[in-house]
Amino acid sequence: MKKLIFILSCLAVFSLSSNAQKFITKTGHIKFYSDSPAEKIEANNRQVNAALDAATGDFVFKVLLKSFEFEKALMQEHFNENYIESDKFPIATFLGKVNNIKDVSVAKDGKYDVVVEGKLTIHGVTQQVTEKGSFEVKQGKIAVNAKFNILLSDYNVKIPGAVTNNISKSVEITVDLNLEKFASSVN
C-alpha cells in the first residue's frame, strides 16, 4: 500500500505539466558523516535516483540504504543490521518541492540558491524537512548541492549505549546530484 501511494505520488508529481522540464540522475551521490569524540564515520552512496521537474519544482529522490559504503566493514554491518535495519526498511525517500523554482532558469547558466521542502522518510519514519541548497545550471545540466544535518532520534534510529560515544546524535548529509535533461516518450 505504501509503495502504491509512493508510486502514485511520483506519477502525480511528474505528470503535472505537459511541457514539464524533467531532469534526472541515477548516479547521484549522498554522503553521511558522523563526527563524534571517539571516531569519525563516513559512508557514501553513488547510485541515488533523483528527479526534478524544473517547471513545477517537484523534486524526488530515492536511496537504497544497503548501497552505502563505509570504510570499515564492521561499521557497515552495524549500520545495516542494528541502526538503520535495512532489511526491514531498505529505502529512504524524499518527496517534495523546490519552493523558489521560479528563481531558477534552466535555460541560462548560473548558480541559484534554493530552498527545498518536503517529506523525508528514513527507517520507516517520515518527517517534514526544509533545507537550503544550490542549483548550478551549466550547459543544460543541473548540479544540485546541499548539506544539512538530521537527528537520528527524529527517525527512531537507536544507538546502543555501548557505542553512544562513537556515533554522533546528529549526522551531516551531503547531497551531490548531476541532473540531466530527460527526454521521455513516457509521460
Added chain:
Amino acid sequence: MAETEINKNRTMATWLKIVFSLFITGIIAAVLVYVFIYNKPHPDYEKLDAAYTLAAADLYNAFTLNKTVSGNTYNGKVIALTGKLSKVEATDSIMVCVFVFNKGMFGDEGVRCTMLPKYREQARKLQPGSDVKLKGYCTGFNDTDLILEKCSIIKL
C-alpha cells in the same frame, strides 16, 4: 618469622604473575579484536560464491511483481546474472553495466550493476547487446531499478 616473610613474598610474586598474565592476555585480546573484528576487511565479492544464478530479466521481473518477497530473498546476497547488456554508463567515480527492461518516469529501468574498480576497463569495452555474466551484491530495488554493487565479470 623469616619463613612467613618468604611465603608472603612468594604469594605476592604469584599475584604479580597472575596480574601480569591477565594484562598481557587483555592486550593480546584487544589487538585481536582490533585486527580481526573492528578492522576486519570487507567481503571479497569477487571471490564469494553466488547464492543465486539467474537471468537478469527474471530477477528484475521478480522484483517488479513483488518487491517485498524478492527483497527478503535476494537483498544482501551475492547474485550471478546472465543477460544481454543494454549499455555501460560511466561517471567520474563509478561504472555501471545496465540491463534495460522497461521505460518509466525515471527513464530506462532495469538492473544496474556497479563494477568493481578492477573490472572497469573490461566493462568499458563491452558492446550493447553482448551476452554477459556478472556477479555482484544485491542492495535492493528502488521502485525503478534493481541495484547490484561490487560487480565482477564472470564470463563474456
